[in-house]
Amino acid sequence: MSGINYSDKIPNNVNLANDRTLQRALEHWQPHFLDWWKGMGPTDFQGADVYLRTATSVDADGWASYGAVKMPDYRWGIFLADPVAERKIGFGDQMGQPVWQQVPGEFRSTLRRLIVTQGDTEPASVEQQRLLGHTCPSLYDLRNLFQVNVEEGRHLWAMVYLLHAYFGRDGREEAEELLARHSGDANKPRILTTFNEPISDWLSFYCFTYFTDRDGKYQLKSLAESAFDPLSRTCRFMLTEEAHHMFVGETGIARVVKRTLEVMKELGTEEPAKIRAAGAVDLALLQKYLNFWCSSSLDLFGSEISSNAASSFANGLKGRPDESQYDDHVLREKQLKLDTPQGAQDVPMLNALNEVMRESYLKDCEIGLKRWNRQIERAGFSFRLALPSTRFRRSIGSWVGLPVDPAGKLLPREEFDQRLHEWIPSQEDRAFVRSLMQRVVEPGKMAGWVAPPERGINNLPVDYEYVKLS
Ligand SMILES: [Fe+2]
Numbered sequence: 001m002s003g004i005n006y007s008d009k010i011p012n013n014v015n016l017a018n019d020r021t022l023q024r025a026l027e028h029w030q031p032h033f034l035d036w037w038k039g040m041g042p043t044d045f046q047g048a049d050v051y052l053r054t055a056t057s058v059d060a061d062g063w064a065s066y067g068a069v070k071m072p073d074y075r076w077g078i079f080l081a082d083p084v085a086e087r088k089i090g091f092g093d094q095m096g097q098p099v100w101q102q103v104p105g106e107f108r109s110t111l112r113r114l115i116v117t118q119g120d121t122e123p124a125s126v127e128q129q130r131l132l133g134h135t136c137p138s139l140y141d142l143r144n145l146f147q148v149n150v151e152e153g154r155h156l157w158a159m160v161y162l163l164h165a166y167f168g169r170d171g172r173e174e175a176e177e178l179l180a181r182h183s184g185d186a187n188k189p190r191i192l193t194t195f196n197e198p199i200s201d202w203l204s205f206y207c208f209t210y211f212t213d214r215d216g217k218y219q220l221k222s223l224a225e226s227a228f229d230p231l232s233r234t235c236r237f238m239l240t241e242e243a244h245h246m247f248v249g250e251t252g253i254a255r256v257v258k259r260t261l262e263v264m265k266e267l268g269t270e271e272p273a274k275i276r277a278a279g280a281v282d283l284a285l286l287q288k289y290l291n292f293w294c295s296s297s298l299d300l301f302g303s304e305i306s307s308n309a310a311s312s313f314a315n316g317l318k319g320r321p322d323e324s325q326y327d328d329h330v331l332r333e334k335q336l337k338l339d340t341p342q343g344a345q346d347v348p349m350l351n352a353l354n355e356v357m358r359e360s361y362l363k364d365c366e367i368g369l370k371r372w373n374r375q376i377e378r379a380g381f382s383f384r385l386a387l388p389s390t391r392f393r394r395s396i397g398s399w400v401g402l403p404v405d406p407a408g409k410l411l412p413r414e415e416f417d418q419r420l421h422e423w424i425p426s427q428e429d430r431a432f433v434r435s436l437m438q439r440v441v442e443p444g445k446m447a448g449w450v451a452p453p454e455r456g457i458n459n460l461p462v463d464y465e466y467v468k469l470s
């Protein structure tokens with residue numbers, strides 16, 4: 001079952017050849033996807049040979065092969081994790097019942113919405129990042145960008161497969177719409193705000209892969225618990241690919257910190273202006289980028305109090321990430337104390353699940369922060385990076401629009417407005433970061449604002465020619 005059939009037009013492990021109607025429908029969508037990739041994917045690099053990994057099996061070990069590929073020839077396909085025999089629903093009111101191989105009529109529109117919302121983020125991020133290749137800090141980074149891009153393209157395939165296979169005509173229409181909306185488009189934007197923010201510099205790219213791809217990880221983890229088994233299996237395999245995206249973010253930021261610390265030591269200063277003059281990202285500026293992308297990604301979890309979250313859980317559509325770590329999987333009796341602007345409030349746990357997810361996400365975000373702070377500490381500097389409060393810059397939920405600083409303190413509106421650019425990048429900050437973005441494409445060379453990685457990809461040296469520009 002784990003083997004992937006690469007002789008089909010669309011590589012897959014779902015035995016597509018035996019379902020001619022579905023195969024034809026997906027083969028009809030395939031050229032639309034390729035047109036989208038050529039029009040909205042990375043600009044000007046379609047002819048380059050990129051050292052990419054391609055999934056070849058869904059086994060945990062040895063699941064991918066590596067080699068030089070031109071991106072439009074990448075073998076995007078449909079890969080589901082192996083089924084778990086006798087799998088039972090692991091949470092909600094139908095806990096213990098067999099999982100579903102088909103979509104129950106009463107949950108059809110909710111499941112379709114969940115799949116479309118997830119699916120929409122995948123091509124959106126490719127669109128957000130399409131110009132980044134022009135300012136790559138190294139060939140190693142350029143390759144990582146393209147790896148992330150082709151895999152987000154494959155994640156789109158994963159969701160489109162579900163839409164085509166289980167949702168009939170509406171599913172096929174939704175699959176077309178996934179190619180028709182575009183990130184930042186005034187008339188037809190992507191569904192979620194964060195995925196309409198342009199990513200025009202590599203510091204944003206590292207932050208995006210650290211924070212926003214990690215939101216993706218948590219969404220996929222909760223969908224991997226779903227009683228709708230094909231969705232669960234699809235998401236479980238997507239998580240394998242997703243890990244690399246967060247690696248790019250975490251090591252990217254670590255390399256920025258490393259380079260900045262070198263400059264600070266060389267100059268013997270912590271003064272931002274001097275560090276900037278030396279062509280590096282001062283830590284206060286990095287903190288602003290972390291604040292921006294973390295707070296923007298926190299919105300993706302939705303309102304703290306949500307009846308949609310409650311019914312998705314009770315109905316078995318969407319679990320908590322790593323559901324098996326909890327004792328109570330039904331949650332009809334439990335409450336959660338929530339901090340609201342009106343004071344502490346007891347909320348039925350079922351309605352507070354977005355907050356539960358946001359909390360576990362933040363714990364995961366802390367891991368990188370600890371590592372980066374250790375780097376700074378070891379270098380002998382007192383600056384510490386921190387995550388912003390969940391109340392900061394919220395555009396959803398009970399703290400929406402309130403003038404709260406990154407420490408979580410409610411301020412007078414006027415003070416907040418005046419000080420906002422102490423906390424998130426100003427136009428000037430962004431212009432400075434953009435000025436650092438000079439393209440470096442000599443194998444092994446790095447831009448001056450970022451340290452080289454500790455090691456290359458797949459045991460190759462750092463100075464390997466990961467992208468052969470045509
Ligand atoms: Fe993805």
Ligand SMILES: [Fe+2]
Nearest residue numbers: 213216242245
């Ligand atoms: Fe991703």
